[in-house]
Amino acid sequence: xVQLQESGPGLVKPSETLSLTCTVSGxxxxxxxxxxxxxxxxxxxGLEWIGYMYYIGSTNYNPSLESRVTMSVxxxxxxxxxxxxxxxxxxxxxxxxxxxxxxxxRTWFDPWGQGTLVTVSS
Amino acid sequence: xxxxxxxxxxLSASVGDRVTITCRASQSIAIYLNWYQQKPGKAPxxxxxxxxxxxxxxxxxxxxxxxxxxxxLTISSLQPEDFATYYCQQSYSTLPITFGQGTRLEIK
Numbered sequence: 001x002v003q004l005q006e007s008g009p010g011l012v013k014p015s016e017t018l019s020l021t022c023t024v025s026g027x028x029x030x031x032x033x034x035x036x037x038x039x040x041x042x043x044x045x046g047l048e049w050i051g052y053m054y055y056i057g058s059t060n061y062n063p064s065l066e067s068r069v070t071m072s073v074x075x076x077x078x079x080x081x082x083x084x085x086x087x088x089x090x091x092x093x094x095x096x097x098x099x100x101x102x103x104x105x106r107t108w109f110d111p112w113g114q115g116t117l118v119t120v121s122s
Numbered sequence: 123x124x125x126x127x128x129x130x131x132x133l134s135a136s137v138g139d140r141v142t143i144t145c146r147a148s149q150s151i152a153i154y155l156n157w158y159q160q161k162p163g164k165a166p167x168x169x170x171x172x173x174x175x176x177x178x179x180x181x182x183x184x185x186x187x188x189x190x191x192x193x194x195l196t197i198s199s200l201q202p203e204d205f206a207t208y209y210c211q212q213s214y215s216t217l218p219i220t221f222g223q224g225t226r227l228e229i230k
Contacts, residue, residue, distance in 0.1 A: 047166065047209055049219040062218040096165055106172065107213035108156040112165035 002027035004097050004113035011119050012091075018084040018118055022097030023077075030055045030075045035100035037109055038071065038082045040093040043117075048093075052100050052107075053080065060103060087120045094118075124148050124215050128208075128222035134230045139200045143225045145193045145210035154214040157186055157195045160224075161206045169208075170195065205229050 008020035022036070029036060037052040051061035053071040061069045065084070073080040084091060094117050098109035125148035135141050145155065153173040158166035168177045170186035173193055183198040197204055210222040 046223050047211075047221040049221070060216055064218070098165075101171075103216065105152070105154045105214050105216070107154075107216060107219060108168055108171045108211070109158075109166070110168035110177065112167075115165050 002099060002111060004099065004111060006095060006097050006113045006116040008116060008118070010117060011121065012087055013122050014088055014120055015086055018082070018087050018091060018095075018120075020082045020095055020097075020116065020118070021079050022081070022113055023079040024099075025078070027099075028075070029073050029078050029080055035103050035107070036071075036073065036080045037098045037100045039096045039098055039109065039112075040091075041096070041115075042090075042093045050082065050084075050095075052103065054103060058103075089120050092118065092120045123218060124151060124212050124220055126210055126212055126220050126222040128210060128225045131223065131225060133225060133227050135200055135227065136230045137200050137202055141197045141200055141227065143195045143208055143227075145188075145195070145222050147191045147193075147212055147214075150190045151212045151214035153189050154212055155186075155188065155193045156211045156213070157184075158209045158211065159204075159206045160209065166209060200227075202229075 003025045012018045035052040038050040053059040068085045070083040094115040096115045098112040127146045129144045155173045157170040160166040174186045207224045207226045
């Protein structure tokens, strides 16, 4: 059974870069069947999709974040990563990684990591 | 962006009740609508995909229906563990994928 686990700093200073990693166990990020996603949730608010990527490197980002987001995958470590630049307090959220079924219209997220809270503050 | 609007935003119900949550899309999304359950401090869990397909391991008291712009999630007989927040999500357009604002289901 596939499991995902986020890791990274819980506190980032304004204007700096948020960096998170999602380690996959029980499955391979190089599986051609799936895409790998990041989703975030500000405290007390709803869910916002950040983007997804395929193991060969193709990506699809939320246009609202595209100028600041970079996703990458490292098959040798079986993990994928998120970088979000020039963060502000509006980027404070619980960040989830998740496996996506595909990159087309039939896209759902399952399973999810447990989430990691990232706070942007000086 | 395709806007997803859930109603109600808050729902109070009792164990054993039949409950329906509605999700409306700002344009037609065919059947590309998924439902999640989120409990406090936990990650969302997939319940329904493609509007009406039950995810493996999800109790049969959960069901989904709809197509086009109007969708429903129904819980046939509420159990104590069902009190949570529910989200719909569309993937008809992946630029971007969007979620509803959530429906919080609480015990009456």
